Amino acid sequence: MYLLPLVILLVFTVLLIAIKKKIPTSSTLPPEANLTTPTPEESIPLSRWATDSGVLEIEEKILLIEDKLEAVDLQEVKIQPPILDMDVSL
Amino acid sequence: MKKLPKLLVLLSFSLLTYCVTTSFVYHFSLQTSFSQEETFDYNRAFNDYVYNYNLYRSTHLDYITAKSEYQSYNTLTSKTKALEATRKMLLQRDKAFETYLTSLRMKLKEETGVNTYKQSLYFLKLDDEVTWLKQHQSFLTTPSTIEDLIKESRKLENRYPSTSVINYQALGVVFEGKEIYLREEVEELIDLVEKKINEIKASGEDTQIMERWLIEAKQKVVLSQQKQAEAETILSSMEPKDTGKAKNYDQARHLFSESNQYLKEAVSFLKEIIREVKRA
Numbered sequence: 001m002y003l004l005p006l007v008i009l010l011v012f013t014v015l016l017i018a019i020k021k022k023i024p025t026s027s028t029l030p031p032e033a034n035l036t037t038p039t040p041e042e043s044i045p046l047s048r049w050a051t052d053s054g055v056l057e058i059e060e061k062i063l064l065i066e067d068k069l070e071a072v073d074l075q076e077v078k079i080q081p082p083i084l085d086m087d088v089s090l
Numbered sequence: 091m092k093k094l095p096k097l098l099v100l101l102s103f104s105l106l107t108y109c110v111t112t113s114f115v116y117h118f119s120l121q122t123s124f125s126q127e128e129t130f131d132y133n134r135a136f137n138d139y140v141y142n143y144n145l146y147r148s149t150h151l152d153y154i155t156a157k158s159e160y161q162s163y164n165t166l167t168s169k170t171k172a173l174e175a176t177r178k179m180l181l182q183r184d185k186a187f188e189t190y191l192t193s194l195r196m197k198l199k200e201e202t203g204v205n206t207y208k209q210s211l212y213f214l215k216l217d218d219e220v221t222w223l224k225q226h227q228s229f230l231t232t233p234s235t236i237e238d239l240i241k242e243s244r245k246l247e248n249r250y251p252s253t254s255v256i257n258y259q260a261l262g263v264v265f266e267g268k269e270i271y272l273r274e275e276v277e278e279l280i281d282l283v284e285k286k287i288n289e290i291k292a293s294g295e296d297t298q299i300m301e302r303w304l305i306e307a308k309q310k311v312v313l314s315q316q317k318q319a320e321a322e323t324i325l326s327s328m329e330p331k332d333t334g335k336a337k338n339y340d341q342a343r344h345l346f347s348e349s350n351q352y353l354k355e356a357v358s359f360l361k362e363i364i365r366e367v368k369r370a
Contacts, residue, residue: 044369045369046368046369047367047368047369049286049290049367049368050367050368052286054282054285054286054289055286055364055367055368057282058279058282058283058286058360058364059364061279061282062279062357062360062361062364065272065275065276065279065357066354066357066361068272068275069272069350069353069354069357070354072268072272072350073268074265074268074269074343074346074347074350075343076197076261076264076265078136079136079190079193079194079197079261080261081190081254081257081258082139082143082146082186082187082190084146084183084186084187084250085150085179085183086246086247086250087247088153088176088179088180088240088243088247089240090157090160090172090173090176090236090239090240
């Protein structure tokens with residue numbers, strides 16, 4: 001009869017130890033673990049033409065014409081022929 | 091006596107202020123009216139058209155109501171009302187169409203890249219239509235009989251199919267102008283890239299890939315021209331009796347968009363060439 005509380009206490013203690021083992025003691029990882037391997041910056045070797053004024057001028061013109069080609073209105077919705085009643089009778 | 095010079099000074103000062111203000115206001119109003127006359131452009135013409143088209147829609151609603159009442163009651167009062175509503179609507183229909191044609195003309199005038207010959211040709215055609223409409227309006231300003239009004243209405247209705255061909259073709263010329271202007275710019279860019287490639291080649295570097303890509307960019311420009319030519323063929327073969335004019339016009343418009351797409355691809359190729367040039 002006297003052993004029952006002791007058994008319960010023992011089981012409870014064992015369970016508590018087991019739970020404690022599962023929970024990590026510290027939630028924070030060492031600072032080394034948080035570091036991701038930095039990807040080396042892709043540096044494409046540039047030719048001597050990369051800074052050529054003519055090439056840079058062409059590049060600018062390309063950007064300008066790209067904008068123009070994108071902005072051109074080939075619908076002209078506003079100036080479509082009007083809808084007029086062409087079947088008037090009384 | 092001492093007060094008199096003070097009064098004189100005050101009076102002359104007031105007179106001077108009045109003169110300066112008046113001349114300023116006069117000069118300013120003159121300038122404003124002059125600049126308003128000067129700036130009859132597409133936007134102004136388009137606003138006129140929108141205003142007149144809205145009036146037309148309003149008078150058309152009145153015409154429908156009056157017509158319905160006349161057909162239901164057939165009284166002299168309803169007949170008179172229907173006659174007046176029809177007359178007003180027909181007059182406004184002419185004005186809406188006239189202002190539309192004028193705005194189309196202004197569009198054609200202001201668009202860069204439009205072929206000069208085609209521009210002059212469509213100016214003449216549109217001007218003829220505007221003149222006709224203005225004359226036609228004079229027949230609609232005074233009250234008339236129902237028969238006379240219907241007769242006048244038929245005149246425009248019979249003319250409308252050929253005028254709508256002019257409208258669609260003129261709009262086609264506008265699109266054509268836009269594409270010509272853009273294509274010329276792309277061609278100039280191609281020339282610049284070609285010169286640069288030749289310069290690189292002369293320095294002893296291998297430019298085979300770039301030259302091949304340049305040929306492909308040029309081919310895109312050719313394809314753009316072909317699409318434009320197809321659109322022009324559809325528009326030029328349009329006839330007044332055609333029932334699917336709007337459909338044909340949409341098809342032409344789609345071809346102009348395709349033509350533009352080829353130009354975009356050509357420019358994207360040029361961009362790749364420059365990326366290659368910059369790479370060691």
